[in-house]
Amino acid sequence: MSCLPMHNHLIARLPVLVSGSAAFRVSLPLPRLGLPHTVVVHVRSTEDVVKVVDISRKHLVPIVPYSGGTSLEGNLSAPRSGSICVDLSAMNKILAINESDADVVCQAGVTWNDLNETLRERGIHLFFPLDPGRDATIGGMISTGCSGTNAVKYGTARGEWILNATVVLPSGEVIKTRQRARKSSAGFDLTKLFIGAEGTLGIVTEATLRLAPLLPTRVAAVQFPDVRRATNAVCDVLNQGAAMQCVEIIDELGIKALNKFGASNKAWPEKVTLFFKFQGEEDVIRNNSNLVARVMAQHEASDYRLAENEEEGELIWQDRRNALFAGLALLPGCKGWITDVCVPVSKLPDLIHAAKKDFEELGLVAPIAGHIGDGNFHALVLYRDETELALVREAVSRINRKAIELEGTCTGEHGVGTGKREYLLSELGQGTVSLMRMIKQTIDPHNLFNPGKLYPEPVLTNPPSSPTVVSSV
Numbered sequence: 176m177s178c179l180p181m182h183n184h185l186i187a188r189l190p191v192l193v194s195g196s197a198a199f200r201v202s203l204p205l206p207r208l209g210l211p212h213t214v215v216v217h218v219r220s221t222e223d224v225v226k227v228v229d230i231s232r233k234h235l236v237p238i239v240p241y242s243g244g245t246s247l248e249g250n251l252s253a254p255r256s257g258s259i260c261v262d263l264s265a266m267n268k269i270l271a272i273n274e275s276d277a278d279v280v281c282q283a284g285v286t287w288n289d290l291n292e293t294l295r296e297r298g299i300h301l302f303f304p305l306d307p308g309r310d311a312t313i314g315g316m317i318s319t320g321c322s323g324t325n326a327v328k329y330g331t332a333r334g335e336w337i338l339n340a341t342v343v344l345p346s347g348e349v350i351k352t353r354q355r356a357r358k359s360s361a362g363f364d365l366t367k368l369f370i371g372a373e374g375t376l377g378i379v380t381e382a383t384l385r386l387a388p389l390l391p392t393r394v395a396a397v398q399f400p401d402v403r404r405a406t407n408a409v410c411d412v413l414n415q416g417a418a419m420q421c422v423e424i425i426d427e428l429g430i431k432a433l434n435k436f437g438a439s440n441k442a443w444p445e446k447v448t449l450f451f452k453f454q455g456e457e458d459v460i461r462n463n464s465n466l467v468a469r470v471m472a473q474h475e476a477s478d479y480r481l482a483e484n485e486e487e488g489e490l491i492w493q494d495r496r497n498a499l500f501a502g503l504a505l506l507p508g509c510k511g512w513i514t515d516v517c518v519p520v521s522k523l524p525d526l527i528h529a530a531k532k533d534f535e536e537l538g539l540v541a542p543i544a545g546h547i548g549d550g551n552f553h554a555l556v557l558y559r560d561e562t563e564l565a566l567v568r569e570a571v572s573r574i575n576r577k578a579i580e581l582e583g584t585c586t587g588e589h590g591v592g593t594g595k596r597e598y599l600l601s602e603l604g605q606g607t608v609s610l611m612r613m614i615k616q617t618i619d620p621h622n623l624f625n626p627g628k629l630y631p632e633p634v635l636t637n638p639p640s641s642p643t644v645v646s647s648v
Contacts (some may be wrong), residue, residue, distance in 0.1 A: 190422040204572055212239060212260035219265050221380040227261050227402045228378070231623050232347065239581040240374040242266075243312035246319060247513055248511050248592030250373050254626050255599050266380065274299055275470055276340060277386045278355065283314025283379050285415050294386070299388035304329035306337055306589065314379045319590035320371030324421045324495070327413075327548030328454075329387065333590065336385050342377035345619040355383050368614075375627040376618050390454040392420065394488030395464055396470050397479040398446040401425065403524035405447050408474035409547050410520055418459070421452035423434050423495050424549035426527070429542035432501040438493040444478065449547065450495045452488075495544070502555040511559040512567045514574050517551040518583030529577050530554055530570075539567045551587035576601070584585045591629045599631045 179459040181335060210306045216227050220414060231238040237258040241251055253260070266282035269290065273279065281290060281619070288309055306323035310322045315321075321329035330336070339353045353359050369377055399405035402424070409422055430443045437443075450465060453460045460481075468479045482488035494501075503511050518526050527543060534556070544553025554574070555568045575585040575598050585598040600608055612630055615622075 178386075198341070200421055210253045210255065213257040215241075215260045215262050217262045217265055220322060221341060221349055224261060224263070224378055224380055225347050225349060227259060227342055228345065231259055232345065232621065235621055235623065235625050237626050238263075238378075240314065240318070240378045242314040243286060243310055245308045245311045246315060246592065247493040247589045248594035250319065250584070250590055250625075250628060252593060252627075253521070254462045255430065261378065263378075264312070266314075267312075267468065270381065272633070273298065273355075274301065276355070277301055277388075278332070279303070279356075279386060280381065280383045281313055282381050283312060283317075283487070286310045287311050287313065287316065290384075294389075300389045302389045303336070303384055304387045305332055313382055313384065315378050317382060318373050319369050319381055320588070321590075322546070322549070322551075322588045324423060324452075324546060326420050326546055326551075326588075328420045335365060337366055337370060338383040338385055340369055340383075341356065341381035342379055343370055345621070345624050349380075350377075357385070357520060366497060366524035366563040371590065372428045373592065373629050375629050376624065377622070390483060391456065391460070392488065393453050393460045393464070394491045395451040395453070395467065395479065395481040396443075397441060397448070397449050397451075397468075397475050397476045398444050399411055399474070400445050400446065401524075402527045402579070404474050404476075405449055406520065406524045406547060407447070408471050408476060411474065412470040413520075413548065415470060416467065417461050417470070418453070418455070418578075419451055419467070419548065420454045421450070422546070424448070424541040424543075424545055424547040424552065425450070425495065425498055426531075428505075428540070429498050429502060429544050432505050432542055433494045433498065436497075436501040436504040438497045439490045441491070441494065443494075446477075450477075450492065450493070494574045498542070498544040499555060502646050506540055506557045506559065507569050509559050511573060512556045512558065512564075513589075514554045514556065515551070515587050516574055516578035516583060516585060516590040517549060517587030518581045520548070520576050522581040523547065523550045523552065526574070526577055526581055527552060530574050533570050533573050539566055539571050541570070541571055546587075549587070551584065595626060596629065 218557045222268050237254050237256060238261055239258050240252060240261050240263060242263040261570055262283045267284040269279060269281045269285060271280040286303060287303055294301055305321060306325050307316060307321040316332055317337055320332050339351055339356060341347055341351050369379060384547045405424060425448050427445050429445060430445050430448055434443055453463050464481045471479050482491055539557040540557055543552055543554045556570055558564045558567045579602045585595045585602055608631060615630060
C-alpha cells in the first residue's frame, strides 16, 4: 500500500495527538542537504514511541527513527511523500548496571562513549567494546550492525554483545526479544532480526548490552613496504594465536596526511603502517608483542615499536583516530566520501590495489585507513565540485563491485541505507533478498517504517508493455 502525503492539519495536531504531557516536543526540521522530514517528534520513552507509531499507522504516514545522526549511507533520509521523524536522542538514560553479571540496560539514545565514561566514573572496570564513530548511539549501532576498531578481538554488533532489545513494531506492539541470560536456546534469535534492519522492521527503544573486562592496554606500530606484505603479516600473526585488541592500517597517503595534520606531532615514515593494541597485564602484553614483532620481521617490516606506557600509546592512537580529519585537510575546501567494504583478509591487498588503480585512473585523492584484522577498509575519496563527485561515484561503484567479486561485502559496518541498495542482489542473491522482502512485508505490510532503505527495488521479470497511444483526428 502506498503512503499518504503529510497534511498540515496532521502536523498541527501532532502535539495533542501524541501526548498530554511534556514528554513530547514537536518541531519542524532545520533545512539541510537532501530531502527533510515533514515533522520531528522528540520522544522520551517507549510509550511515547508507541503513540507516534499509532498515528503513523492510522494516517499511513512513513516514520523514520533518529538517534545520533552519525550514519553514512542515507539511512535517515525522508521519503518523497513526507514523513514523521522520531528523534530518540533524549532517550539517553542508563536504566540499570548489573556489575556482577557484566551487563547494562540502557535506552536507545545512549552513546557508547558516554556509557563507557559513566562506567569509568563509577569505578566499574567494565566497558562496552563496540566502538564505531564517536557519539554513535546504541539504537543506531544495533540498527546498522556496527563494529569498529575493536572487532578483531570483540567482533561486531551481530555477535553476542546485544543480549536483548525492546522494539516497537509497526503494529504498535512492544516486544522484548529475550531475557537477560547470557545464552538461550528458546526459539530462533529475534534480537538478530533487528540488528542491521535499519529501523525497517521495528524501532529499538531499549537494549541489554553485555560488557567486557577493562584491561590495561598498550599500543605498537610498524611499517611495511606495501599493503600485501602488511596483510600477509597480519594473517600470519592471527593464525599463530597472538592476542590483539586491534589491528589497524593506514596507507602511505594517509600517513602523509598525519605528518602534516595529525594530533601526535610524531613524524611517521611515509610507508604503509600498522597500529596494534594489546590488552592484559605487563607480561601478557610483552609476550604478545614479542610474538608480533617476530612475525612482522619475517614479512620485511621495519621500525616495530611498542609504546613505553599507556600514555604514550594514547598519543600514538590519537593519530589513528584522527586519520579522517587529517585526510580531509589534504585538499582545502574539499568534501569526502567514505567507502566501507570488507573481504576475506587474504584478499584485502587485491581490493586495495584495485581501488588505488581506480583512484589514479580517475585522478582522485583518497587516503585509506581500515580494520585490517577483519579485511575491512575505508577510503576517504575527496572531491571539490560536481564534476569530481561524479568521478567519486564511479570509483565507489567499482570498489563495491570488486569487493563482492572477491567474496566480500559492499558494507562492512556502515549499513545499507539508500547508498548500497543497488548492490545487494549481486552480493546476496535473489532468493535471500526475496526472503528479506517477505519478512519486511509480513511485519510492516504498509511499508511505513523507514521506507526506501535497505531493500533493493524489485526487478520486474515481465515489465508492462508500452501503452497504446490513440490520437484524435
